[in-house]
């Protein structure tokens with residue numbers, strides 16, 4: 001593709017108007033919205049309003065007058081529209097890690113007699129760590145984590161499997177599971193399905209209820225542009241809500257928090273998965289991000305993101321002469337998410353050399369240079385330029401400098 005052809009695609013892009021809704025530094029090509037999305041302009045206004053008026057003037061009265069107390073369910077209900085759930089099946093709460101811990105424990109409570117939680121080797125580490133922690137807490141008689149290579153996963157679902165835990169789009173390879181097919185395979189063996197939607201929500205059109213999914217978690221600081229450390233969300237299918245038990249019973253999950261009873265009496269709906277006081281500043285920023293996302297057609301979002309990722313791969317492979325560069329993960333659009341990972345022995349330095357040119361991606365150990373293609377603020381021409389820059393950095397070995405090899409704490 002020529003740059004003029006990329007510009008022509010931009011001219012016909014139905015999502016191009018969204019770029020003006022983001023605060024992004026001029027001239028920067030931001031290919032890391034899959035790690036931390038940029039702030040929508042509306043976030044700045046909303047945070048100022050919450051801090052000055054609702055918090056500053058309303059003070060504690062704002063829990064009622066500004067409807068802070070309803071925010072987790074209200075924002076959860078909006079996220080539900082992006083993942084094929086009913087509004088009352090989703091709430092914002094805690095972090096993805098904590099939510100996965102709660103729902104995996106809940107899945108065990110729904111499947112008495114079954115002890116195995118099955119996941120894939122190489123799943124995002126926090127998912128495995130949370131499940132390891134749960135297994136250690138409950139002990140081998142009640143819970144154990146089994147991980148298998150992805151190609152063996154479906155066959156490994158067995159009569160003892162309480163739940164299968166998978167990340168829909170893999171954080172490193174970008175490989176996408178067939179959400180409906182794997183959910184059906186889990187159900188065929190009597191197991192529950194828990195999806196981690198961190199790299200899907202706001203990027204890939206997801207239909208949890210269409211697939212009959214049971215439980216799901218996800219973060220909101222990537223494609224939902226909710227801000228650094230924004231609160232996460234969780235989904236519990238309506239049919240499980242009255243029975244599933246949360247191991248982190250807190251007052252906000254109580255049927256009547258302001259009855260101040262000594263004994264825990266869980267709410268029988270999605271509120272039963274909320275633990276403590278909701279983070280209102282984080283929720284306010286997130287709601288502005290979700291409101292923006294809801295204005296876009298999810299099918300167009302997915303189609304554009306996949307087109308941008310495909311354009312990047314093709315242009316890099318056509319222009320880059322370095323045989324050490326290797327695409328990891330699938331090429332086909334139905335089998336991938338919106339980020340692209342190239343393995344290279346100098347992947348870290350490569351990413352730093354790109355950042356020095358104003359093109360921001362990130363690095364995932366041991367050798368992955370990762371680039372994300374957020375459809376709401378990227379243009380085809382920017383992606384074309386980024387691919388040319390990567391080819392040039394490789395051809396000139398511009399990455400080969402000591403300062404590009406010095407590892408920062410966050411990669």
Ligand SMILES: Cc1ncc(COP(=O)(O)O)c(C=O)c1O
Nearest residue numbers: 095096097124126167171198219
């Ligand atoms: C698949 C996946 N799960 C979980 C997380 C992070 O969880 P938390 O928000 O609790 O840090 C990430 C972060 O990138 C992720 O990619």
